[in-house]
Amino acid sequence: xxxxxxxxxxxxxxxxxxxxxxxxxxxxxxxxxxxxxxxxxxxxxxxxxxxxxxxxxxxxxxxxxxxxxxxxxxxxxxxxxxxxxxxxxxxxxxxxxxxxxxxxxxx
Numbered sequence: 001x002x003x004x005x006x007x008x009x010x011x012x013x014x015x016x017x018x019x020x021x022x023x024x025x026x027x028x029x030x031x032x033x034x035x036x037x038x039x040x041x042x043x044x045x046x047x048x049x050x051x052x053x054x055x056x057x058x059x060x061x062x063x064x065x066x067x068x069x070x071x072x073x074x075x076x077x078x079x080x081x082x083x084x085x086x087x088x089x090x091x092x093x094x095x096x097x098x099x100x101x102x103x104x105x106x107x
Contacts, residue, residue: 001051002036003044003063008051015054029058031103033096037063062096065089 001007021027032055038044052059064070070089073080080090 001032001034003034003038003041003047004036005043005047008047011051029055030100031055031058031060033060033062033064035064036066038066060096060099062092062099064092064096 001011018029022029032051034048034051048059048063065088067087067089069084069087070080073083076083080087080093084090
């Protein structure tokens with residue numbers, strides 16, 4: 001989920017649909033991953049706080065930062081892990097992958 005106001009508004013509207021789908025198709029919500037995270041913006045922490053109130057332990061600890069390298073990678077036709085594996089964004093996605101695997105093991 002983007003750390004933006006309109007994304008939060010959209011999630012509020014989408015949450016009922018998510019609940020219905022989960023019940024009707026026996027699905028589980030694995031988690032909420034924040035993307036385009038910029039800790040300098042006050043609104044970002046408000047968005048994170050609101051989402052944590054609703055999704056609680058489903059919110060991932062890892063946050064994907066807003067970086068130029070993440071924005072550039074698609075224009076070069078590459079995933080960020082091939083475009084610049086050492087950049088903060090690529091490292092954050094690797095951290096998320098590790099977190100996801102640990103969550104699956106502990107489930």
